[in-house]
Amino acid sequence: MAILTRRNFIQAAGAAAALPMLGSRAFAQDKLKVGFVFLGPIGDYGWTWAHNKGREAMQTALGDKIESVYVENVAEDASAIPVIRDLANQGCKLIFTTSYGYMDQTIQVAGEFPDVKFEHCTGFKLADNVSVYNSRFHEGRAVLGTISGMMSKSGTLGYLGSYKVPEVVLGVNSFPLAAQKKNPAATLKVVFIDSWFDPPKEAAATETLLNLGADIVTTHTDSPAPLQSLEQRGLHGFGQGADMSSFAPNAHLTAIEDIWGPHYTRRAQAVLDGTWKSSNIWEGMVDGTVVISPYSAAVPADVVAEADKIKAGYMDGSFDIFTGPIYDTEGKLKVEDGKTLTLDELAVMDWFVKGVETAA
C-alpha cells in the first residue's frame, strides 16, 4: 500500500510540477530549457540538495540564456518514465536524470526524443543523445579512510551503504584500502539499508554499526541522520554530499562535497553552442567536482597532513587508491602489484576488498 500511494503521489507531483510550466512556454521559445529529475527532496541536505545547488549555480552562470525546471522525489522505478517524458514534452532540450536507478528509463525516453539531450548520473549506458556523468567520490573516500585509519581506536570502521551498486561499492572499497595503509589490521563493517533516504533507518543502522564495534562511521546515504546518531554517542563520522557540520558539530570530521555546478554549466553551454556530444564524463578532485570540506578541530595535525597528502596526490595524479596489490575478501589477489584499475573497470566493480565484512 505504501508503494502504491507513493507512486500515485509521485505521478500527481509530476503532473503538478508540470502545470505551471505550460504558461511559460510562450516566451520560453528562445531560451534553453533544462530539466532535472531528482531522487529525493531538494531539502535532504545531501545528494539531491547538492544537485539542486548545481542547478542553481548553472542558472546563475548562464542567466537569461536558460531556464531550468526540476521534479523531486522521483522513484527509481517505471514511474520515472512519465516524469522524464513530461519534461521532454514541456520543451526541455537538456535533461539530467540524477540517480543510478534512472538508467534504463533514461535510455528508453531518450529513444523517443532524438532531438533532446539526456545526461544520466552515475550510470554506464550511452546513446547518441545520452551522456553519462559521474564524480569520482572514491577519491574523497580515500581521504576519509586515511583519517579513519589513524583516528579509529578499535580498528573497526563502519560504512552505511545504500544499495550494492558500483558507485557505492567503489566507496566501500576505497575507504578501508586507505585506512589499511595507516592501520593494516583495520576492518570495515558494512550495512546496506536498501534506501538512499530513510533518516530513522539510517540512524538505527548507524547505531547497529557502533554496536558491532565500529567507532567511526562513514555513510553513502543522503541525510545527516547518521551524524546525529554519532553526535549523541560522542563518536565521529563524515558528511556525505555536503558539509553537514551544522547538524553534528562534534561528530563531523569533514565531508565529501559533490560540486555539480561546473558540469551543469559546461553542458548547458555546449547545448547552446551546438557542441554537445554524447560522452562519458567522470570527474574528480582535480576538476573541482569532489571537494573535501574543512577539517574539524577534532582531526589532529598529523592526520590532517596525511589526509592532505592523498588530496595532493589526486590533484597531481601521483596517487590512486586502486593501485595493487589489492586482495578480495577471500584473500585472492585481484589487482597485481603496480597495476591500477581503469575507470572502465571501476564502473562495474562488484567485489569487496580484504577487511570488508558484510552479509550482502
Next chain:
Amino acid sequence: MSIEVLILTIITIVGISTPILLAGLGELVVEKAGVLNLGVEGMMLIGAIAGFATTVITGSPWLGMIGAAAAGALAALLFGFLVLALNSNQVATGLALTIFGTGLSSLIGLSFQGRIVAPFGSIFPPALSRDPFLKVLFGYSPIVYFALIMVVLVTWFLKSTRGGLILRAVGENDLSAHSIGYSVVGVRYAAIAFGGAMAGIGGAYFSLVITPMWAERMTAGRGWIALALVVFASWRAPRLLVGAYFFGLLMWLELYAKGGGLNGLPIIPAIPSQFWAAMPYLMTVVVLALISVRDRAGSNAPACLGKPFLTSN
C-alpha cells in the same frame, strides 16, 4: 554479545519501536471507535514538522511535543469532519490525509531546513542516564516512558471505564449506541483527535529525539507499519506494546544481519535483506491467519470499522 552491547542494542530497538508504538496506540483507539484512518503517515509528518518548528521557536522540546500533538489532532479533525460530517469514504480520505500531510509538512519545513535543536534526551541525572548499565532503564527520552504510560492508560480506559465501554459500543454497533442516546459522532471525533495527537507525537519523536532535525518525508513509511501493527495486535493495547517492540526487533535484526552480526550462524546470512524488511508485514498476515483459524466467530476487529454512520438508514 557482551552485556554492554546488549544494553546498547536494547536502546536502539526501543528507539525504533517507540514512534510506531505511539502512532499505533492512537490508531487503535480510532479503530476501536469504528473509524479507519489511513492518514497516520501524514499526521506523523505534520507532527514531526510542528514539533520541530515549535521547538526551534520556543526552545522547549516539551512545548514541541505539545505542538506536535495539537497539529496532529487538528489534521485528524479535518479528516474527521470529512468522514463524519460529510460521510466521505474513510479509505480514500485517509489516503488523502497522508498525501496532504506529506505536502503540507514539506511546505512548512522549507523555512526549517538545516536548523537543528538539542536532542530531547533523558531527563535523569547523568549518573543514571549515562551509566553503562543503568541507562537501559534511565537512558531514554521522556517520550519513551510517556508511550509506556499511555499503553497502561489506554488499556485501562478501554477495559475498565464507562467511557471505554461507550467507545467500544460505538465501534461495534453504532446504531445501537445511537439508539440508547450516545453521540456516535462525538465519540468518533474525540477518538480521531486522540489518534491524531498520538501520531503527531510519534512523528515528533523522529524530528526531536532520533534525529533532531527536519527532513522532508523523514518518517519514511513508519505510519504504514503502525497501521499494520494495530492489526497485528488484534486491537489490544498490551499486545500492541509487545508487537511494537517485536517489529522493532525485526527491523533491528535486518540491520544486524546485514552488518555481518549473524555471519557465524549457518543459514541466516543467506537470507536476502529484503526478507527482513518485509517481516513486519509478513508477520501481520500470519497473525491475521492465526486469528481467523482460532476464532471462527471472526476477528477481534470492531464490527463497524470503516463503515460510515448514517442514522437515516
